[in-house]
Amino acid sequence: MKQVLTIAGSDSSGGAGVQADLKTITAFDVYGASVITAVTAQNTLGVQGIETLSGGFVGQQVDSVVSDLDFSAVKTGMLANSEIIQTVAQKVKEYQLVNLVVDPVMVATSGDLLLAKEAINYLKEDLIPLAKVITPNLNEAKVLTGKDLSEDISLEELASELHKLGAQYVLVKGGHQKQKVARDLLYDGVKFNEFSTPRIKTADTHGTGCTLSSAIACNLALGYQIEEAVKRSKKYITKAIKSGCQVGAGNNPVDHFVSIEE
Template sequence: MARDRPVVLTIAGSDSGGGAGVQVDLETITVLGGHGASVITALTAQNTQGVKGVEPVSLDFLEEQLEAILEDMEVAAAKTGMLWDGGVIRKVAEKLRRYEVPHLVLDPVMVAKGGERLLKEEAQEVLLKELFPLAEVVTPNVPEAKALAGFEVRSQEAMVEAASRIKALGPKAVLIKGGHLEGEPVDLLHDEEGPLWLRGERLGPGEVHGTGCAFAAALATMLAKGLPLREAALRAKAFISEGIRRAKRPGKGRAAVDPFAWVEGEAERYRVIEALREAYGVLCQREVGWLMPEVGSNLVYALPGARSQDEVAGFEGRIVRFRRGVARVGDVAFGASQHMASVVLEVMAHEPSLRSAMNIRFSEEVLQRAQRAGLRMASFSRQEEPKEVREREGATLPWG
């Protein structure tokens, strides 16, 4: 039996290098569980180093594409990207109104990262008049917010004012992407409930291509699946953050966002959990109860590149001695350990390949067996522990 997936329509330009535009939109929609349909507004000759040329699609063929999709499919959400000129904008607005597409995410693409114009200057007023009133949310970056609001946006306070002015132009909500500002990136969603800050951290290999396209496509897909706007925005933010953190480098120029990083991350979480369960099975086959400390033990395993305790899996309630063997109190879960997770994260900061750790009972016999097994030994003395570390809960093991 065929499964129904929500149809998400991307109306945007084609990126011949595959790093942005319709290409990355369709990848994003597919990864997040939607069915991607596309209407191409213009062909671009571009790669990771920049845009070499733009060839707009004729209005007749643009209309033919729109009709082909909208008369056949029940589009649950649409997102727009590169629209190029006023004629394209008017035609897109006409069709979206006629077919009453329920959710429109409008990414007001004006200039490429390399500085090339992707929207003619005279088309901006048409965009405001025709499409802004149809949009559920408009997603400008900081330079686009400046162009739309009419003043420099250099702070979070200015983002709030800009979002308010842009919202007054007609859309139900505005989401300003703050990655161009200095400091940690923070986005602002301004809707009927007021401002909501979407905080993040600097990730990835510097400038990353395709982030705005992928973010808008993710937001449209979440809305198509029935999520309210605020939850959709938070999930889209998490999605794009992972795509930036694990960005790919297909050419000689800029890195490109990787929508499949989300899928790969989920698959890696499964592998980590299964590896811990397998390791526990090995422990159960042997009489290793004597190795368990009185407080219990925990065996943890981190995701590649883990940065927080939520990305380190361990055993809920620890592993304890049971007769001559061991028993676990709970199942494997991410975020189940604090102390051992902090140790692994500290070690990974120096050697990323060392992703697992387990605390065991200390004794001379344990040390001797470890030496006979050829394990490398290291130690630290709490007598050397600084006072500020000793006074901070959970800081001893990472310091050691």
């Protein structure tokens, strides 16, 4: 059985973070292991509290699982601070972990901050250059490229700027744009590959980013090339958003257990 590792934060409401990752990994019939970076007190309305683990203990969790299990892909989500980012980057190098999918999580769907501002440079300099693919949303793409958040800038321009940070591939997600299509753009430094679906009219997008990046990690682990991995993952997240889980009074989570096939 293929094995995937998620290094991310816990979402007590079960829709995002490590919980979303493990549900997604299970939906793809892949074995999931998890290294927890932080525990959030969170529900569909927002994040009420955060307790972050030490970098040392995050590293110890990685040592435990990597010395025993055999990962075909690794996904990172909420990394909370620079100490954890540095630890994760060092472990990725030490164990030569492959197919690293970096979701540069900065804020929750609710708007709550999940990464210390001072950590952004560490993400750019230490971790992103090790990634097979990074999956920023529009805002994260702007922060990583130093653009003004209110600036009107194309996904193509953002993807080209982001590619300079050193990841092999960049997938910029246009999910939060106001257009009629949910357009994501994959860039390898030479050509753009577009993945578009009609926008689903819903606010129930709690955990969409975590789910998409975990699905990409699974598909890479299963041996798909990046374009096919993103295509299959986009199909899955679209179905999961459409189906949705009617739980909670805020942004409902997606339905992770939709079929991964057509």
